[in-house]
Amino acid sequence: MIPIPDRLVGALLGAGPGYMPERASSVAEGVDQVFGLLFWVSAFFLAVIVGLTIVFVIRYRARPSRPGPEASPDHSTRLEVIWTAIPLLLVFVIFAASTRVYLAMTETPPGAAPQRVQVTGKKWSWWFDHDAGKGSKELHVLLGRPVELVLASTDVIHSLYVPEFRLKQDAVPGRFTRMVFTPTRAGTYPVLCTEYCGTNHSTMTSIVVVHPDQASLDAWMQEGKGKEETLLQVGIRAFDEKGCSACHSVDGSPGVGPTFKGIWGKTHDLVGGGKAVVDENYVRESIVKPGAKVVAGFEDMMPPTPLDDREIQGIVEYLKSLKEGT
Amino acid sequence: MTGAPGTSAQAAVGESYLTHGRGIGSWLFSLDHKRIGIMYLALIAFSLFLGGVFAMVVRFHLWNPSGGLVSNDAYNKMFTLHGAVMIFLFVIPGIPSAMGNFVVPLMVGAKDVAFPRVNLLSFWLFVAGAVLFVATLVVGGIDTGWTLYPPYSLESSRGLGILLALTGVFLAGFSSILTGVNFIATIHRMRAPGQGWFDLPLFLWALYATGIIQIFATPVLGITVALGFLERVFHLGIFMPEYGGDPVLFQHFFWFYSHPAVYIMILPAMGIVSEVVAVFSRKPIFGYRFIAMSSIAIAVIGFLVWGHHMFVSGQSRWANVIFSFLTLLVAIPSAIKTFNWLATLYKGHIVLKTPMLYVLSFFAIFGVGGLTGLFLGALATDIPLHDTYFVVAHFHFVMVGAVMIAFLSGLFYWWPKMTGRMYDERLGVASAVLVFLGFNVTFIPQFLAGTQGMPRRYATYAEQFVGMNRVSTVGAVLLAAGLLVALWAFVASLRSGARAPANPWGGATLEWATTSPPPHDNFAVAPRGTRPYDYRGLRQEPGQAGWVPVGGEGAR
Numbered sequence: 071m072i073p074i075p076d077r078l079v080g081a082l083l084g085a086g087p088g089y090m091p092e093r094a095s096s097v098a099e100g101v102d103q104v105f106g107l108l109f110w111v112s113a114f115f116l117a118v119i120v121g122l123t124i125v126f127v128i129r130y131r132a133r134p135s136r137p138g139p140e141a142s143p144d145h146s147t148r149l150e151v152i153w154t155a156i157p158l159l160l161v162f163v164i165f166a167a168s169t170r171v172y173l174a175m176t177e178t179p180p181g182a183a184p185q186r187v188q189v190t191g192k193k194w195s196w197w198f199d200h201d202a203g204k205g206s207k208e209l210h211v212l213l214g215r216p217v218e219l220v221l222a223s224t225d226v227i228h229s230l231y232v233p234e235f236r237l238k239q240d241a242v243p244g245r246f247t248r249m250v251f252t253p254t255r256a257g258t259y260p261v262l263c264t265e266y267c268g269t270n271h272s273t274m275t276s277i278v279v280v281h282p283d284q285a286s287l288d289a290w291m292q293e294g295k296g297k298e299e300t301l302l303q304v305g306i307r308a309f310d311e312k313g314c315s316a317c318h319s320v321d322g323s324p325g326v327g328p329t330f331k332g333i334w335g336k337t338h339d340l341v342g343g344g345k346a347v348v349d350e351n352y353v354r355e356s357i358v359k360p361g362a363k364v365v366a367g368f369e370d371m372m373p374p375t376p377l378d379d380r381e382i383q384g385i386v387e388y389l390k391s392l393k394e395g396t
Numbered sequence: 397m398t399g400a401p402g403t404s405a406q407a408a409v410g411e412s413y414l415t416h417g418r419g420i421g422s423w424l425f426s427l428d429h430k431r432i433g434i435m436y437l438a439l440i441a442f443s444l445f446l447g448g449v450f451a452m453v454v455r456f457h458l459w460n461p462s463g464g465l466v467s468n469d470a471y472n473k474m475f476t477l478h479g480a481v482m483i484f485l486f487v488i489p490g491i492p493s494a495m496g497n498f499v500v501p502l503m504v505g506a507k508d509v510a511f512p513r514v515n516l517l518s519f520w521l522f523v524a525g526a527v528l529f530v531a532t533l534v535v536g537g538i539d540t541g542w543t544l545y546p547p548y549s550l551e552s553s554r555g556l557g558i559l560l561a562l563t564g565v566f567l568a569g570f571s572s573i574l575t576g577v578n579f580i581a582t583i584h585r586m587r588a589p590g591q592g593w594f595d596l597p598l599f600l601w602a603l604y605a606t607g608i609i610q611i612f613a614t615p616v617l618g619i620t621v622a623l624g625f626l627e628r629v630f631h632l633g634i635f636m637p638e639y640g641g642d643p644v645l646f647q648h649f650f651w652f653y654s655h656p657a658v659y660i661m662i663l664p665a666m667g668i669v670s671e672v673v674a675v676f677s678r679k680p681i682f683g684y685r686f687i688a689m690s691s692i693a694i695a696v697i698g699f700l701v702w703g704h705h706m707f708v709s710g711q712s713r714w715a716n717v718i719f720s721f722l723t724l725l726v727a728i729p730s731a732i733k734t735f736n737w738l739a740t741l742y743k744g745h746i747v748l749k750t751p752m753l754y755v756l757s758f759f760a761i762f763g764v765g766g767l768t769g770l771f772l773g774a775l776a777t778d779i780p781l782h783d784t785y786f787v788v789a790h791f792h793f794v795m796v797g798a799v800m801i802a803f804l805s806g807l808f809y810w811w812p813k814m815t816g817r818m819y820d821e822r823l824g825v826a827s828a829v830l831v832f833l834g835f836n837v838t839f840i841p842q843f844l845a846g847t848q849g850m851p852r853r854y855a856t857y858a859e860q861f862v863g864m865n866r867v868s869t870v871g872a873v874l875l876a877a878g879l880l881v882a883l884w885a886f887v888a889s890l891r892s893g894a895r896a897p898a899n900p901w902g903g904a905t906l907e908w909a910t911t912s913p914p915p916h917d918n919f920a921v922a923p924r925g926t927r928p929y930d931y932r933g934l935r936q937e938p939g940q941a942g943w944v945p946v947g948g949e950g951a952r
Contacts, residue, residue, distance in 0.1 A: 172716070
């Protein structure tokens, strides 16, 4: 018997998704289902278009036995309504199916608290600061545990893409972006850059290792640990050097500015109305442009503070560590 | 060339716009829409050639996964120039500026466009823009991609090249705005007596809708590149984070123009398809009003979908959801058009001449291009496919497949009118078949590569994609061969083509009511409006005499 490649079987049964890379994240299956739906809708309409073209050209082509066109109407409101309504209905179905999957893929997956990794893109490599304090050129995650990546860039726009995860997110200088998923298959997968970034754009690659168990991930985390300054250490150093403590306490005591204790994730009322959640982008803005969103009850008096991207990421880690009740 | 009274009718027989005035100056500063159209055509054909050469370098570089034909930097410049030249100097101006200029006044039975001097200004702005693009090459080229995204495009290490390119885009943009103004004014004010809005050929409805986009969207492009220029020179803090700007803002501005620009490209192409499919089916276009209104619908909805280029840029997820819905919605008017074209074939008398062969291949290719757009409009599938070769294949199906094929269809259709010469039908058919085959062989493998995760703008790539890339390169050679055969057909026609009759295809729109080529003033007697798709008043003369009104001259 002739061996039929799995991909071909997949292509015939599941159509489009058969051509996709293997699935290694929680979002892949939903994406592939939508892909399959679109593939079959497209195949149907393409068959109609090409089929009718061929049939009509053969039947109605000019030839000696056919002196001219036959009488036929030049409009039909009923037909127009039909071929407007059916595609419109399909658009609603496609939109609903796709949006449901999309909203799920951008929510933090349920389950254990996510592993947070700060990702930094720069020409032409990736850097991953894992929450256990280890920085690496590779991303290491655990099978079945949700992951939250917070992406930044130090120069131009990059985009982190893992085909096996069906996920992609731009890393934009001057702001933080976010990507969430749960790895569902142990193994090593390529990490690519998909936003054009110059000379070595096509070799700005890395790998993501999905560890099958906690022991394996822990072993990797311990390797060579302590050699480099962790993000948390960078943050504490920046906090001390810039004299932040003059106005912001870290133990909950009141000061000229809001205390940092328990501030991470809190929702603040702002001067002039509105609310803001203390997340990565709020922290960045409050450092670079302190007057933009001032917490109600405080004055707009902080000077803009020149921190580099890594120091801002460090401050974020520091704020996260200052939990209520510790 | 004023003749004595009584001789003008005689002079009109031998004289055409081509012989009216001699010397290079009579062309370069001509106010005649037909001559301006021909000059645009020459420039646009050259741009297509130049962009095609860059494309071939790109395809041959990608023969091997490690690249190797040129350096990474040279490759990056090649794909940038390929995109920039093809988009700004070929597909955007191609059909409106070259063919629209020639045909619009003829189709409304007028002597010229509403503002002939503005038309000439528009042409020279376009020339200036094109010269700056070429100058960009001279100073070393740019490697930013045609999308010019900052911060990369405005980094302080960049010199003159980027400033020349931004200025070139600015000037070409103004040329486009002025053309749009001219067409809208002409269609509003200069229609022949008795030619109502619903007696307009659908090509004019398409150009009218295009004009709306040119007028309302292109200024935003002008503003965007002007801001980019100022940001680069004065560091104002608009787009560059290091000066306090926001690079994503640039993407909003850029796509607010550049997505509607896709409809500046495709709407005129659809207009040509509507003309050709009716003439070569010998029966009225099906659903005239629905085709006309779907052009307007595309122009309007097309303004509201730009955010789909930014689904992974970090824009809010609810903005993504809304843009996704609007994007999927724009598929509807395109579907309506396609079904009406197919219904036009039904029970027709289909004449398989070159323009019609191109249109039939348009149906299949636009079908694929439009349907694969659904994958990119739907959020769940766009996330993995974004910025991969799937996108490259999709927009080539729309912008090259559909637009270039319609451009060629229109060129073969109006060529006898433009030049007064027929072409060798065998060469026309050969070019249509080669272009269709070459196109599909080039771009279908790119859908597969993108689905499997090959990102775009890669100078080197993973070993797994080598087969697809090689097939694609072979296809590009076939496609280039098809285009060269078309060029051969046109050159041979100019050298030794048979004289074209006034109406070689039996068209009922007004451009076929005058001689081929038309006289300087277009019509010996100002025509009245006709029903554009009613072919009952025409009969075919034996031999090469084309179609004439039943009952002789003046019976229409």
